[in-house]
Amino acid sequence: MSFHPLMEYDPGRFHHSERKIADEGAPFVFTPERRAKLDEILTEYPPERKRSAVLAALYLVQEQEGYLTANGMRHVAGILDLTPAEVEDVATYYVMFFKEKVGKYVLQVCRTLSCALNGAERVTESLSEKLGIKVGETDPSGMFTLLEFECLGACDRAPVVMVNNEHWHEHATPESCSKLIDDIKAKGEAALSGCHLKVEK
């Protein structure tokens, strides 16, 4: 900035942060349908509080891009009169927003107490072996991403694997998970059943 002329400043001399920064991604604009959906959501809030729609807007970005890109966050900030930093603040707080590219099916294994006691680690290991990837990675075909998650609130059916933030796979065992992977490969979305509440109805 021209108003800081006397600062002895050479960016090359200084250390740079190790923080993982968001992927720039492709230039981002909401598709007309998603923009219309966001505009509809915005009507639920008073105009001066439209920043409240930030979570909904970020979900729409994730729906469109698969994960949150820096360009997507900038676009949301522009619409909601926020700064990109404020959007990033929210985006990085919530774990259901992906900060890097993920596969089509994101398998999230609960690792909190009840699940851990009921063998969640075995489930993770078997999934890892079956898919040939480590936790946090995406397989080469871009189909599956394996993540560990904190409590999903289904302790009575531990261990739990959540797929794509909405489908629960309960009482998971290494065998049932192996079958789940095969089913998804064979039938795609149809192999997923929502959560137990839906199944029991």
Add this chain to the structure above:
Amino acid sequence: MYDRQVMDTVTLTIDGRQVTVEKGRTVLQAAIESGIKIPYYCYHPGLGIDGSCRVCIVKIEKMPKLQTSCSTTVTEGMVVHTRTPEVVEARASVFEFLLINHPLDCPVCDKGGECPLQDFSYSFGPNESRMEFPRRVFDGEGVRADVDFGPTLMLNRNRCILCTRCVRFMREIDTDAQINITDRGYGSEIATFQEQGVHSLLSGNLMDVCPVGAITTKDYRFKARPWDNPEAVDTICTLCEKGCNTTAWIKAKPEWAKGPQLIRMTPRLNPDVNGYWMCDIGRFDYHWIEGDHRLQRPLVRSEAGTLEPTDWTNALSKVADKVTAAGGTGALRFFVSAQASLEELFLIGRLGGAFGLPESGVAVGWRQREKPQPKHAKFKIPPTDAPNVNGARVLGFPVKTGSDGTADISAFRAAVEQGRISALYVFDPGPDGYIGDVSWLVEAKRAGRLPLLIVHGVVMTELASVADIVLPGAAWVEKDAAYVNAQGRLQGASRAMAPPGDAQEDWQVFVNVGLALGAGLTYTSSAAVRADLAATLSANEAFAGLTSLAFSRPVTARHWLQASNPSERWKWDFMFQDLPPVKFAGTPRATSPPQTIALREVD
């Protein structure tokens, strides 16, 4: 904010003491105002309340749990305890948590010695840490953790205690929320979007609000420790018409040591002018004062056409000779930067009177530049880069402004360009460029349309380099001088250090020039000039304070060892503490130093 006239008050009891405060205050504010010590980090009087650090917890009777005093409003009859065992123990636990991951690098940390975390931990924290496992580390160990945080700042996330003062400063005062907290829980870090850093003209304030050494300025980093700067002088900033109240810090060093004495500028609380803040221009643009381009000796153009250093006697006799040769004192004209103080303007007026100059004999110029800031910023930097435009106006100088606030000196410029001025005296005590655009003047001099040009200034500008005679003056931290800011407020800048080399305070230069040119000015100090000025302005109420302006003197330590002596430390806590409200709260209390150890004699 500190209006004492408010009638609505609330009386409560803190630690058995009856305390009466304004309604709507918080328990913490009430305690600070009455001198009861409660530690705090996330609370800052200039920012909104957050309640995130939790160290200000107190026991309030009839409330089931301990409360954060910063976010609890006082009510009538409230009974607060800050020293019961329950509070003391809980507070120490909070400190233990804050210090779990805080690195023990105080010996190399820039904040060391003026760090609230250090001070409060000693006073209120646990005696020792029970933490034996490795500390969480961001970005690297030790100094590797200092990462780039924009053009002016560095950030060390390991030291951060997540008080969010910086986040709130950017959101509330700068109004461009560039800082956020990424991630959550144990992984929370202060960050900017895509690590692009803070780009703001108020960025320096982030160092002030940071209660630990997490945010430091590139300018001051590793330059001095508080005990190296035993002299601090309360003054004002004169780089724009706002007139922020500041403190100039003078580093003590042996004469043979290299480097500057003036080590930093920090804002000083004045609720009517600048609040707790100052801008980066005032904070960082002081290096020219001890820079390589400072004028240290009078310069006179030789026969060969070069500027040669000389002494004052010779320079002043040359002034007299050349002015006589150029048509006498009646032909002399003045071009003055609005960086000039009231005393200097007054003396120029006296000289003009003695020489019988017409009203148009003096032109006043300054620079106007818009500062890029968010539209709704709470702290605005005015575009006029001169502290005393109002002062010149009050003293009756023909101050003309164009429609956009720029100085209108067209008549004067036309006179110079048409060669109607034979002798010109330019007075510019500000840094290069603050007088406004003078390239046309340089041009006219080069083209030979200006027979005599005398430049009285502080730095070797392009204008000075074409002058016939150059007289070295003093920058604003080198003289006691009064200014009138944009609000019409009379303020004084104090002499913190001596002018370099043979340079003299400007009032003295004018008196000497006056003597050389036969105008009998007999002042012996700037105070005498002010007294005379006050007498002429006695009708103007705004200047009633002119003779009683308080000019602060450096608070001296006889040797830096004395200032760093722990038994002297109470002075620092009492006089220079970095948390303004305590310093500002009411009249200084008679605090007696704790049992002091007799100082060792230091030579």
